Every structure is written in structure tokens, then in C-alpha cells.
Amino acid sequence: MADTPGASEPSLDEQIAAYQREFQDLDPQVEKVVSALSRLNRRMNVAYGRQTAELGISNAEWEVLKALVLAGAPYRMGPGDLAKRLGLTPAAMTHRIDRMVAEGLVTRERDESNRVRVIVGITEEGRSKWLEAMRMATVFEEDLLQDLSGEERGRLGEMLTRLLRRVEDAQPDAGGRLSDLD
Amino acid sequence: MADTPGASEPSLDEQIAAYQREFQDLDPQVEKVVSALSRLNRRMNVAYGRQTAELGISNAEWEVLKALVLAGAPYRMGPGDLAKRLGLTPAAMTHRIDRMVAEGLVTRERDESNRVRVIVGITEEGRSKWLEAMRMATVFEEDLLQDLSGEERGRLGEMLTRLLRRVEDAQPDAGGRLSDLD
DNA sequence: CCTGAAGACTTCAACAGTAAAGTTCGAAGC
DNA sequence: GCTTCGAACTTTACTGTTGAAGTCTTCAGG
Numbered sequence: 001m002a003d004t005p006g007a008s009e010p011s012l013d014e015q016i017a018a019y020q021r022e023f024q025d026l027d028p029q030v031e032k033v034v035s036a037l038s039r040l041n042r043r044m045n046v047a048y049g050r051q052t053a054e055l056g057i058s059n060a061e062w063e064v065l066k067a068l069v070l071a072g073a074p075y076r077m078g079p080g081d082l083a084k085r086l087g088l089t090p091a092a093m094t095h096r097i098d099r100m101v102a103e104g105l106v107t108r109e110r111d112e113s114n115r116v117r118v119i120v121g122i123t124e125e126g127r128s129k130w131l132e133a134m135r136m137a138t139v140f141e142e143d144l145l146q147d148l149s150g151e152e153r154g155r156l157g158e159m160l161t162r163l164l165r166r167v168e169d170a171q172p173d174a175g176g177r178l179s180d181l182d
Numbered sequence: 183m184a185d186t187p188g189a190s191e192p193s194l195d196e197q198i199a200a201y202q203r204e205f206q207d208l209d210p211q212v213e214k215v216v217s218a219l220s221r222l223n224r225r226m227n228v229a230y231g232r233q234t235a236e237l238g239i240s241n242a243e244w245e246v247l248k249a250l251v252l253a254g255a256p257y258r259m260g261p262g263d264l265a266k267r268l269g270l271t272p273a274a275m276t277h278r279i280d281r282m283v284a285e286g287l288v289t290r291e292r293d294e295s296n297r298v299r300v301i302v303g304i305t306e307e308g309r310s311k312w313l314e315a316m317r318m319a320t321v322f323e324e325d326l327l328q329d330l331s332g333e334e335r336g337r338l339g340e341m342l343t344r345l346l347r348r349v350e351d352a353q354p355d356a357g358g359r360l361s362d363l364d
Numbered sequence: 365c366c367t368g369a370a371g372a373c374t375t376c377a378a379c380a381g382t383a384a385a386g387t388t389c390g391a392a393g394c
Numbered sequence: 395g396c397t398t399c400g401a402a403c404t405t406t407a408c409t410g411t412t413g414a415a416g417t418c419t420t421c422a423g424g
Contacts, residue, residue, distance in 0.1 A: 036342035160218035182220030
């Protein structure tokens with residue numbers, strides 16, 4: 001028993017070998033793409049989580065800030081729209097906004113012209129945390145792609161968007177429960 | 183207001199334009215790769231979730247079955263090892279195993295040679311659900327990559343593993359809290 | 365006006381996860 | 395061979411999410 005130091009993650013190639021052992025008609029080339037995608041995403045989320053934690057916010061809170069900023073001026077959205085955008089239920093959005101208001105990241109006010117509506121806006125502090133998170137994220141992302149030439153980056157982006165188009169066509173319910181955003 | 187049918191997801195290009203509007207020094211090529219990766223992964227998880235739901239299990243349960251099968255004969259692991267492999271806490275593993283035992287997907291027994299240890303094994307039903315899920319997953323994955331030639335698939339896999347290597351080197355704590363597995 | 369229906373958010377109960385404390389068994393030292 | 399330490403799992407208290415029920419506002423008819 002010299003090669004089971006812990007039950008940590010096997011290497012990608014080991015794992016693909018295990019799949020082939022247990023399930024014969026598997027295309028290793030396909031599996032490699034899919035598994036690498038999945039692992040990569042996982043690692044990236046860990047990295048983002050560490051960065052946002054340094055700012056004293058969670059990834060969940062970062063997502064709300066992102067949605068508000070990307071919505072453009074005047075940087076306001078209703079809880080319902082935010083919920084759709086982030087892929088969570090209105091109930092979860094209510095609670096998340098509660099916390100973020102308490103932390104001073106966003107504001108919540110009633111829409112006076114339509115008093116059933118609520119408007120969530122970003123505070124100065126929220127905006128500056130978003131900005132700081134963006135700075136860290138772009139440094140990380142640039143580092144991540146460092147081994148790829150400009151041409152390779154282009155090809156990679158193009159291939160990924162082709163795949164994305166394919167799933168989106170097959171699964172056009174963008175408003176559904178899609179979990180976190182990019 | 184003809185172009186805001188809901189607050190659903192903007193297209194990838196719209197989103198990148200929004201990023202550039204709000205954050206000048208952003209490399210759109212990098213952002214495209216990163217955002218496409220993230221979205222693609224999200225969509226894939228939705229697809230897997232639907233498939234496992236058809237089998238009457240959750241993605242979480244599927245992951246446990248995967249880990250057991252990929253471990254190889256005799257398809258048994260301790261809760262602690264499973265927890266490390268899936269990236270969750272031992273406490274969460276205890277609960278998850280509780281549920282899966284109740285549903286007849288796995289077994290839990292004490293290790294008689296070391297009575298502090300517990301051994302989780304897969305049942306016939308668990309194995310057959312895993313197999314069925316694998317069949318559905320490979321059909322989906324093959325379809326996903328359909329627009330890519332064999333050569334493109336190879337290049338894509340190679341580039342992704344290169345990125346993966348880079349994050350793993352920078353973030354070598356594979357045993358940490360990494361969330362779900364592939 | 366007043367009523368009824370629909371929309372937007374919130375509240376409530378149940379569930380899955382984490383962190384930390386607790387339990388039980390095995391092993392090493394005195 | 396008792397005691398103490400450490401390892402492996404479970405329990406407990408708390409957090410965040412979901413689905414369903416509840417509240418409040420608006421609007422369209424009668």
C-alpha cells in the first residue's frame with residue numbers, strides 16, 4: 001500500500017482510467033474534456049472564494065454585487081429580478097439581501113411609484129468591494145491563462161462558446177435554477 | 183422596453199460588454215474564456231441534475247456512487263475517505279450516508295478488525311443506478327461535443343488540462359473543501 | 365366604489381451543509 | 395495492565411436554501 005496516502009483526488013488520467021475500467025464504452029477524449037472542465041471550474045471557485053473572503057464577503061454576496069454593477073446605471077434591481085439572475089428562489093434572495101443590508105453592501109427601499117416593489121441598490125462600500133474583487137479576479141484569471149498564447153486563447157474561447165451555444169439551444173430555460181453566475 | 187423580457191441571463195457577449203463598460207482594464211479574450219467555462223459548467227450540472235432526477239436520486243447521491251465505483255473492487259470506502267474525496271465535512275457525509283442507506287443505495291457496516299471504522303459499500307441497486315446515470319451522461323456529453331472534430335476535441339482537452347495543471351500547482355491542497363467531483 | 369385576480373415580496377417549516385464538541389475504540393508508554 | 399493520546403465517526407447547534415403558504419399592493423370590471 002504505497003500509493004494511497006489519503007483518499008484525495010486522483011489525477012485526471014487515473015480517473016479516466018478508472019472510468020474505462022468500470023464502464024467500457026466510454027470515449028476517453030470526451031471524458032477528458034468533460035472532467036477537466038469540471039475540475040477546472042471547481043478550482044476556480046475555490047480561488048474566487050479565497051479572494052472574496054479576504055475582502056470579508058462571501059462568493060454569494062459577490063454575485064449580488066456583480067449583478068448590480070453589470071446591470072449598469074443606476075445600479076438598481078428588484079429582488080425578483082436579482083433572484084432570476086442569480087438562479088435562486090425569491091425567498092433566498094430576501095434573506096441574502098437582509099444580510100447584505102446589515103453589512104452595508106446594498107440598500108433596500110420601496111418603489112414609491114409602485115409600492116409593492118422593492119428596489120435594491122449598491123452602496124459605495126459595495127461598489128468598492130466589487131471593484132477590489134474584480135482586480136483580484138482578473139489577476140488570477142490572467143495568471144491562469146498564462147501558458148496559452150493569444151492565438152490559443154482565441155481558439156479556446158471560440159470552442160467553449162460553441163459548446164455553450166449547443167447546451168443553451170438544447171436547454172433554453174435560462175431563467176431556471178441555474179445556480180451561480182459568472 | 184422591447185429587450186428586457188425578464189431579467190434572465192444576458193448573452194455572453196452582452197455580459198462581456200457590460201464588464202468592459204464598468205471595468206476598463208479587462209482583457210475581453212480572457213474574460214470570454216472564463217465566463218464561457220463558468221456558464222458551460224453550470225449548464226452541464228443542470229443537465230446532470232435532470233438526468234439523475236429521472237432515476238430518483240440527487241446529484242449528491244450520484245457523486246457518492248461514482249466515488250465508490252471509481253474506487254474499484256471491492257467498492258468500499260470509509261466515510262472519512264468519501265468525505266475527503268467529495269470535498270465535504272465528515273458530518274455531512276454521515277447524514278448523506280444515512281439517507282442513502284435508507285434508500286437502499288449503499289450499505290454501512292462496522293469494520294470488525296477495527297471497530298472504530300465504518301465501511302460503506304454499494305448495493306446492487308446503487309450500482310445499477312450509477313450505470314444508468316453513466317449511460318445518460320455519456321450520451322449527453324457526446325452530444326455536447328458533437329460540433330467539434332476529433333482533432334478539436336484533442337486540442338480542447340489538452341488546453342484545459344494545461345490550465346488545470348496551472349491551478350493545481352498554485353493550489354495544491356486537493357484534500358481541501360473543493361465541492362463536487364467529476 | 366368595491367370586489368376579485370394577479371403580481372411581488374416575505375414568512376415559515378423542512379432539509380442539507382459546516383464547525384465544534386462528544387463518543388468510542390485502538391495503540392503506545394510507564 | 396492502566397492510562398493517556400489520537401483517530402474515526404457521530405451529535406449538536408447554527409447557517410443558508412428551498413417550496414409552499416401568507417401578506418400587501420395594484421389594476422380591471424361590475
